[in-house]
Amino acid sequence: MKFTCEKYLLSLAVATAGRAAASKSPIPAMEGLLIEAGHNVRITGYDLKKGIYTTFEADVSAPGSVVINAKLFGDIVRKLPDGIVSVCSDGNNAVNIACGNADYNISGTASDDFPELPSLDYSSNLSLPQNTMARMIAETSFAISTNESRPVYTGALIEVENNIMTMVAVDGYRMALRREAVETCDAESLKFIVPGAALSDLEKICMSPEEPVKIAVGSKHVSFSVGDTVLISRRLEGEFLNFRKTVPGDFPIQLKAQRADLIRCTDRVSLIIDDRTKNPLRCVFGDNLLTITCATPLGRAEDCCPLEGDGGGMIIGFNNSYLMDAFKAAPADTLRINIVNGSAPCIITPEDGGDSFLYMILPVRLRSEG
Secondary structure: OOOOOOOOOHHHHHHHHHHHOOOOOOOHHHHEEEEOOOOOEEEEOOOOOOEEEEEEEOOEEEEEEEEHHHHHHHHHHHHHOOOOOEEEEEEOOOEEEEEEEEEEEEEEOOOHOOOOOOOOOOOOEEEHHHHHHHHHHHHOOHHHOOOOOHHHEEEEEEEEOOOEEEEEEOOOEEEEEEEOOOOOOOOOOEEEEEEHHHHHHHHHHOOOOEEEEEEEEOOOOOEEOOOOEEEEEEEOOOOOOOOOHHOOOOOOEEEEEEHHHHHHHHHHHHHHOOOOOOOOOOEEEEEEEEEEEEEOOOOOEEEEEOOOOOOOEEEEEEOHHHHHHHHHHHOEEEEEEEEEOOOEEEEEEOOOOOEEEEEEEEOOOOOOOO
């Protein structure tokens, strides 16, 4: 195998496919990237849970394939000087990488040792703009659970009905929901769960607002095609939370606040909270005013934020990080804070009453007045 290409193209392809390479595996080939040179060059990473392959233009003088350790290859390519890179391998899978005065000779692995990507049985297809997909992931993924004891919640639920996509993430303490219109969908309704790690990689791959993300949904896998790159992920199986029944229907207290004010106020009071003393924020919803206080062994902090509406002096405790995550993620300048009582979840929605996003945060028990 032998090909030459621009360093930028090779570096981008290696970084993209490398997201799916296994960091540690008893099978050395799974820690590598499969390099296939034919009409163009295709690079594939696959850790048996998700696979990413990307294709780019190159001058191929000798077709062939080889597997190269992903970390080593990535480090080499990243530090090469700018210019034309030459990559070639011989019959013993010895690989030479050269660019400018830099020259590397490393050992590769036979491509036959690389695991095959899963066969695809896709039955439904949809598409939406890349920037829309990236925003939906960024504005919900913080609520994806990291607790492996409940695997279904280590992913996000994606539902499509009437050409509207809903993405939901839950971790047991909060819920994040986003809705956007899709460009095309050939099914009346879809429902599938995508692992959080795959969505995180997809967010980084979505870099062109002009091109759509094409999603193909099968019985066990889902693929996301972004330009010349394809991400294939297994679907998570299990019963996801019925989010529609989880959100209260009526809210006796509805307040409005500026997102920027909420972020600044929460951030200032959170300065006295550290990892050892995760004391909650004490939030008092008064008449046109939110007062946030917190007391820890480091000291006591208090700040106020203007509101529109009367909270009747309702006192609720919240985890500061959960509040901050929701405020930062909310895609609106003005937010509506919906409250039932001091022990029920707080619901954050658009000020205009729309349903494009919803964040639910469970309260934390307050020990004392603080």
